[in-house]
Amino acid sequence: MEAMGKTIVNQFKVMLLVCIITLIGQRIGYGIGIGQAIPGMIIIIFLGMVALIIKDFTPNLKFPAFAWASMIALILTMPFMPTSKLMLEYTNEVSFLGTTTPILAFAGISVGMKIARLKQLSWKLIVVAIFVFLGTFFGSAVVAQIVLKIQGLI
Amino acid sequence: MSDHHLLVTKDRIGIHAKLYITVLVIVIITELIGIHKFPVGPGTVVLLPMLYAVIIGILITPQVLGKVIKVLQKAISKDEVELAGALVMISLLPLGVKYGTLVGPAVEKIVKAGPAFLLQELGNLGTILIAFPVAILLGLKREAVGAAVSICREPTLGVIGERYGITSAEGTGVLGTYLVGTVFGTIFFGLLGGFAVITGLHPYALAMACGIGSASMMTAGSASLATVVPAMKDTILAYAATSNLLTGVTGMYSVIFLALPFTNWLYKKFQPIIERKKEAA
Numbered sequence: 001m002e003a004m005g006k007t008i009v010n011q012f013k014v015m016l017l018v019c020i021i022t023l024i025g026q027r028i029g030y031g032i033g034i035g036q037a038i039p040g041m042i043i044i045i046f047l048g049m050v051a052l053i054i055k056d057f058t059p060n061l062k063f064p065a066f067a068w069a070s071m072i073a074l075i076l077t078m079p080f081m082p083t084s085k086l087m088l089e090y091t092n093e094v095s096f097l098g099t100t101t102p103i104l105a106f107a108g109i110s111v112g113m114k115i116a117r118l119k120q121l122s123w124k125l126i127v128v129a130i131f132v133f134l135g136t137f138f139g140s141a142v143v144a145q146i147v148l149k150i151q152g153l154i
Numbered sequence: 155m156s157d158h159h160l161l162v163t164k165d166r167i168g169i170h171a172k173l174y175i176t177v178l179v180i181v182i183i184t185e186l187i188g189i190h191k192f193p194v195g196p197g198t199v200v201l202l203p204m205l206y207a208v209i210i211g212i213l214i215t216p217q218v219l220g221k222v223i224k225v226l227q228k229a230i231s232k233d234e235v236e237l238a239g240a241l242v243m244i245s246l247l248p249l250g251v252k253y254g255t256l257v258g259p260a261v262e263k264i265v266k267a268g269p270a271f272l273l274q275e276l277g278n279l280g281t282i283l284i285a286f287p288v289a290i291l292l293g294l295k296r297e298a299v300g301a302a303v304s305i306c307r308e309p310t311l312g313v314i315g316e317r318y319g320i321t322s323a324e325g326t327g328v329l330g331t332y333l334v335g336t337v338f339g340t341i342f343f344g345l346l347g348g349f350a351v352i353t354g355l356h357p358y359a360l361a362m363a364c365g366i367g368s369a370s371m372m373t374a375g376s377a378s379l380a381t382v383v384p385a386m387k388d389t390i391l392a393y394a395a396t397s398n399l400l401t402g403v404t405g406m407y408s409v410i411f412l413a414l415p416f417t418n419w420l421y422k423k424f425q426p427i428i429e430r431k432k433e434a435a
Contacts, residue, residue, distance in 0.1 A: 003158075006162075007158045007161065010158075010161035010162060010163065011161065011244055013161075013163065014161060014241055014244045014245075015244060015247065015248075017174050018241070018244065018245045018248065019248060021174070021177060021178050021181055022181075022248060024178065024181065024182065025181040025182070025184075025185045025203075026185075028182060028185040028186060029184075029185030029186075029188060029203060030185075041248075043251075044247075044248045044251045044252075045248075047247075047251045047254075048244075048247030048248060048250070048251060051247055051250065052244070052247070062309075063402070063403075064243070064369075064402065065243060065244075065246075065247060065250070066243070066246045066247065066249075066250040066369050067250070067399055067402050068250075069246075069247045069250030069251045069254065070250045070251070070253045070254040070257065070395060070399060071254065071399070072251075072254060073250070073251040073252075073253070073254025073255050073258065074254040074255075074257045074258040074261070075254075075258065076254075076258065077254065077255045077257075077258025077259055078258045078259070078261050079258075079259055079261070079262070081258075084258065084259070087255065088255060088259065091251065091252065091255045092255075094248070094252065096249075096252050096256070096377070096391065097189075097202065097203065097204070097377060098185075099248040099249040099252055100202070100203075100204040100249060100373050100374075100377065101180075101181050101184055101185060101203045101204050101207050102177055102181055102207075102245050103204070103242065103245045103246055103249060103370060103373075104204040104205070104207040104208040104211065104340060104370060104374075105176075105177045105180040105181060105184075105207040105208070105210070105211045106177060106211070106238045106241045106242045106245050107208055107211065107238075107242050107340070107370055108207060108208035108209065108210065108211015108212045108213075109173070109176070109177075109211040109212075109214070109215060109230060109234065109235055109238040110211075110235060110238040110239035110241075110242055111211075111212060111215075111336050111337050112211075112212060112214075112215020112216060112217060112218065112220075112230070112235040112238075113215070113216075113217065113232065113235050113236075114333060114336060114337060115212070115215070115217045115218055115337070116217050117333060118333055118334070118337055121330050121333060121334070122330070124289070124292040124293070124294055125294075125297065125301055125326075125327065125330030125331070125334070126330070126334055127288065127292060128285050128288055128289045128292065128294065128298070128301045128302055128327075128330070128331065129285075129301065129330060129331040129334035129335065130334075130342075131281075131284050131285035131288045131289075131302075132281045132284075132285040132301070132302055132304075132305055132306070132331050133305065133335070133339070133342055133343070133346075134284060134285075134346075135280045135281035135282070135283065135284035135285045135302075136277075136278045136280060136281040136304070136305045136363075136366055137343070137346060137350070137363045137364075137366065137375075138280060138284075138350075138353075138363070139277035139278060139279060139280015139281060139283070139284075139363075140274040140275070140277035140278055140280065140362060140363035140365075140366075140397075141274075141277070141350070141353075141355050141359045141360050141362070141363035142277060142280070142355070142359075143270075143273050143274045143276060143277035143280075144270050144271075144273075144274035144277065144358070144359035144362040144363060145355050145356055145359035147269055147270035147273050147274065148267065148270045148356065148358060148359055151266075151267070151269060151270065153266065153267055153270070153358070154356040154358055154359070
């Protein structure tokens with residue numbers, strides 16, 4: 001239990017720093033004042049921590065914390081929820097794109113040690129991977145297009 | 155070391171500090187560069203700060219520019235790379251919340267499009283129809299089964315690893331697609347998302363297609379799509395996020411019950427061709 005408490009504190013520190021970096025980034029990139037975005041950021045940190053705690057308590061579910069965070073925010077912002085209006089008002093001050101930049105910076109650095117392994121890979125597997133990306137993307141897009149059309153939604 | 159141990163700050167303050175400062179510098183630089191979009195042929199290429207961020211991130215690591223510019227290794231060494239891996243999961247959470255706030259208000263619209271959401275998940279099997287024949291033509295054997303079975307994110311890696319062993323031919327294949335996706339996936343989908351509009355497929359259909367089971371690839375694809383069609387931005391992001399959530403839930407089962415049996419069946423059908431090729435060689 002104590003170990004878990006320590007983990008939560010450490011995760012909280014990370015969340016806090018990531019959010020500070022995001023606040024600075026979106027001030028530069030999208031002109032959103034830091035003070036103006038802080039209430040929304042506090043909500044985001046709180047829900048993010050809830051997602052992490054749920055994930056740590058349900059290791060067998062294999063449902064990522066990212067998905068928990070989305071689900072909780074989704075439920076709280078459904079139109080008929082009393083929390084919806086306030087939640088949207090505050091989180092609207094946090095830019096969607098602004099939150100993506102630090103993630104991809106971490107992600108880029110994190111794959112650094114995989115470059116050597118990538119170089120050992122046969123070029124054939126790299127070609128196949130590209131067709132996998134195209135196949136999964138356009139496979140879904142074509143099916144979605146047909147069904148949306150039949151439903152009269154597009 | 156487990157993720158939890160990597161997060162410990164005691165005696166590791168220096169590693170943490172170096173990594174956060176580096177990421178802050180990357181964020182400042184990339185946000186200063188800002189969003190750029192320009193026409194290429196009939197389509198639009200969208201360059202978002204996140205795209206520069208992932209490229210700069212990869213470049214400054216010890217095995218890339220760090221090998222040439224030794225001072226870079228003082229800031230980003232193996233320790234910082236390892237910590238960065240553990241931090242990706244946490245740094246995704248603000249985006250996760252943002253996605254939830256995009257989906258929540260649109261929930262009625264999404265339920266209405268429910269049949270499309272469910273059926274397009276089957277569209278992920280399109281990878282087998284396209285990539286598997288390519289793999290066979292290139293002369294791959296059982297590697298083809300692992301490589302082309304799906305986009306090979308973590309759940310597929312687990313399924314193939316458990317069934318065949320990660321050092322098997324199938325394992326080599328699945329690791330190949332996984333690795334290419336991990337390193338180049340966001341860049342690839344970030345460029346494809348905006349450019350795919352030229353196919354004439356509706357942006358809503360393309361948005362659903364962005365949900366391929368990786369949060370960062372989905373984000374890169376849908377954000378660049380939304381930049382090209384700004385009038386539909388909110389629905390595009392909400393659809394992509396929902397589709398990704400759905401893939402997260404259904405992905406592993408679809409690999410076990412549909413994709414893997416189907417790929418193995420195809421492999422048997424193709425076997426005479428594979429054998430003939432072997433004799434000719």
